[in-house]
Amino acid sequence: MTQLSQASKDPGTTFVGVSTKMYLGYRDSLRWLDELRQQVDTRPALAAGRVVPFVIPSFPMLPAAGDIIAGSPLVLGAQNCGWADGPWTGELSPSLLAELGVGLVEIGHAERRRHFGEDDAMIALKVRAADGAGVTPLLCVGEESRGTETTPSTGAAVADSTAGAEGAARFVCGQIEAAVGGDWGLAARLVIAYEPVWAIGAAEPASAAYVSAVVRILRELLGAHGLQGLPVIYGGSAKPGLLPSLDGVSGLFLGRFAHDAANFGKVLDEALSLAARRAPDSEH
Ligand SMILES: O=C(CO)COP(=O)(O)O
Numbered sequence: 001m002t003q004l005s006q007a008s009k010d011p012g013t014t015f016v017g018v019s020t021k022m023y024l025g026y027r028d029s030l031r032w033l034d035e036l037r038q039q040v041d042t043r044p045a046l047a048a049g050r051v052v053p054f055v056i057p058s059f060p061m062l063p064a065a066g067d068i069i070a071g072s073p074l075v076l077g078a079q080n081c082g083w084a085d086g087p088w089t090g091e092l093s094p095s096l097l098a099e100l101g102v103g104l105v106e107i108g109h110a111e112r113r114r115h116f117g118e119d120d121a122m123i124a125l126k127v128r129a130a131d132g133a134g135v136t137p138l139l140c141v142g143e144e145s146r147g148t149e150t151t152p153s154t155g156a157a158v159a160d161s162t163a164g165a166e167g168a169a170r171f172v173c174g175q176i177e178a179a180v181g182g183d184w185g186l187a188a189r190l191v192i193a194y195e196p197v198w199a200i201g202a203a204e205p206a207s208a209a210y211v212s213a214v215v216r217i218l219r220e221l222l223g224a225h226g227l228q229g230l231p232v233i234y235g236g237s238a239k240p241g242l243l244p245s246l247d248g249v250s251g252l253f254l255g256r257f258a259h260d261a262a263n264f265g266k267v268l269d270e271a272l273s274l275a276a277r278r279a280p281d282s283e284h
Pocket residue numbers: 019109195199200201202235236237238253254255256257
């Protein structure tokens with residue numbers, strides 16, 4: 001079992017991760033990975049395992065990244081995978097990723113759904129293949145556009161920062177159900193990245209009230225399957241300052257704003273102080 005799947009069994013775990021998508025070249029990735037490792041090494045409290053940091057570089061970086069982060073709490077991730085070994089030119093099998101020490105793999109990121117035609121059927125095959133290879137699926141879900149509820153009398157947009165949260169939560173729950181083909185036992189082994197599509201690549205993340213409301217309703221829906229404690233992290237223009245304002249969310253999935261490794265360190269500090277507040281007795 002990977003470090004990540006052990007940690008993700010504990011509903012109190014906070015995840016702080018970052019994907020570089022395709023922003024960084026090889027040399028810049030190496031430099032940045034060194035900086036990220038320093039951010040982790042200077043925070044020995046991470047050894048307690050209540051905050052799990054992970055890093056998801058481009059595929060060609062994986063072997064070098066594995067060397068750079070070896071012996072640190074950082075978990076290595078991959079941005080995508082295929083669903084089988086064999087005649088699949090250009091794909092990467094989860095079993096190969098597992099050999100490289102990959103502990104989790106993004107599946108169904110909004111950019112893959114939008115630009116590469118990934119549909120629910122493909123995503124379901126990938127989820128099952130990754131799980132079968134012992135690599136935790138980091139299932140990416142999120143609504144395309146923010147729902148605008150209107151008042152019945154005037155038709156005016158409701159000035160409520162949580163408007164549309166229920167529709168988003170129901171949509172996301174449907175994406176999760178499709179990704180596991182209705183197998184909620186499989187769903188129990190996932191980490192969910194809730195990334196509203198409209199908040200990815202933006203100047204600011206979705207509001208804390210909105211994210212907290214979506215995740216709260218999602219947990220209620222998942223509770224019907226005994227999965228209210230499933231790790232659900234938020235992504236979409238996430239940055240320092242956001243995590244402490246969220247309620248019931250299991251961590252952050254950072255993008256551009258962690259290209260400055262110091263920002264990753266700041267979010268780790270926020271996660272560590274939240275964890276310390278939750279479990280003050282065991283913080284030694
Ligand atoms: O998609 C994301 C992480 O996978 C979020 O990226 P940004 O933080 O750059 O919007």
